[in-house]
Amino acid sequence: MAFSKKEEFTKEDMWLADISKALSHPARIRILKILTSMNSCMVGNIVEQLPLSQSTVSQHLKELKHVNLIDGEIDGPRVCYCINNKTLARAKKEMDKLYSIICDC
Amino acid sequence: MAFSKKEEFTKEDMWLADISKALSHPARIRILKILTSMNSCMVGNIVEQLPLSQSTVSQHLKELKHVNLIDGEIDGPRVCYCINNKTLARAKKEMDKLYSIICDC
DNA sequence: ATCGTTCATCGTAAATATACGATAATTAAA
């Protein structure tokens, strides 16, 4: 494609699409679950629990952070990631809105 | 990458990831909304309402159909698409479950 | 039988995603 046409839609639809994209890999869904279940949330702990290399996990974390689904806080030589509940709550709200429009459920 | 590692996760996480992927482009979200709002749902009507070519829209429809979010029924030379409420209801249920795990909302 | 309409598929190009190892940057510890 010469260029993407994703900008030619409403901000709302684009935001939902971006959030959905962030959730479109099982590793990233898994990461969100891990961050919820663990007290500690440093990268190493996440890598341990996934069948992926450290660099790949780092990339997945970057994508989740990019849409603000998670936050990362530097803690010495480590980085502690955690869920961003504000974004997640907004995502749930917007998703519910979408489903209320397109589905009788 | 030599090969994808998406199979090394739970069926549940993979299914959620696949549904999310289907929703990861604003055109596809728009299509679902159009299918809900219109009585008629032939491809031409959808193409009219999107800034994309017929072949591109056809590809997006294929992706939505692939995960059973929509059904297509042949009607003479036309194809009539509609929302698959069963899949959508399941998606809503599984998404709610995910959010209940990862978010206090 | 031919023609026009409708839609999917093919071929293709460019962008993005996925994955890894290697390396750089940062900090704590020895």
Added chain:
DNA sequence: TTTAATTATCGTATATTTACGATGAACGAT
């Protein structure tokens, strides 16, 4: 001040996604 540990980034390879025009297949109408 080296060293070890931790994580991000770079470089790279391959796969997938997005987009389009062209073509083909199916059907109704003439």
